[in-house]
Amino acid sequence: MKAILKYSALLLGLAASASALAHAPFCECTALDADTIRCVGGFTDGSDAPGVTLDVMRAADNQVLMPGKLGADSSLTFKRPAEDFYILFDVGPGYQVEVEPSEIKGI
């Protein structure tokens, strides 16, 4: 009985590990008030993302409006720009998340 339980646990562990390998980045932004936006970044495997780049970009020319990095709590709070913008969570080449203003919760 113990052996069956042991091997069942091992099989379950192996099955679960396949999903644990996925680690896509995500970025969720919320408007705290009319002027302030807070973004939280991370990975789908549960990893945090302290120190990862999160730039506020100018929509007109794709230049960086406000350079930033996530804090120790994997979040960044910034003032909402007056001009058209979008948010670029940049983990590295091939791993970015763009957040449009329409995708910010509370706007």
Added chain:
Amino acid sequence: MSGNSKLRRQWLRWRFHLSALLVLIPLGFMPQYFHEAKLDRGLRGLGEREIGNLQVGPWTARMAEWEVGEPEDEGRAGFVKAFTLAFCDSCSPQVKAAYLRIGQPRSLRAAGGLFAGTPHQQFAEVTIPARVTPADQLWLTVEGWDGAVHQAQIPLDQASPSLVAWLEKTRSNR
């Protein structure tokens, strides 16, 4: 389950059959296993569904949808779909990086998922944000070692009819 309880007697009688059942369970997954093993070994081509040949600047490439069907749910990261790519033999050494995304990239910095793998079969996953519609296009951005950047577009209904069907279903439910 102590002594000669009825439960213990039942357990002793049926545990062999239960262990045989545990051996049989994986057999149900064998067709899917062999299907995926053939895909992984390239015996089914570049992917489950070949999209065709593409011309990207001076380079030619073949592209395929890795698995036909609905995109994979990656939780908080949203839905993703995998595509495969193979440049022509003489093209591969000239290509530094290839990226794939839905919709025109705003810059090379955010050109999409990065293709990775062997020259004969490279993988990239594209994210499918909520703003994507069936009329969108897949954008392939290729950067050469000489610094040149070339792009090609594929309408989503050509790239992945199964993704378009999923978009039509999910977008109409909003």
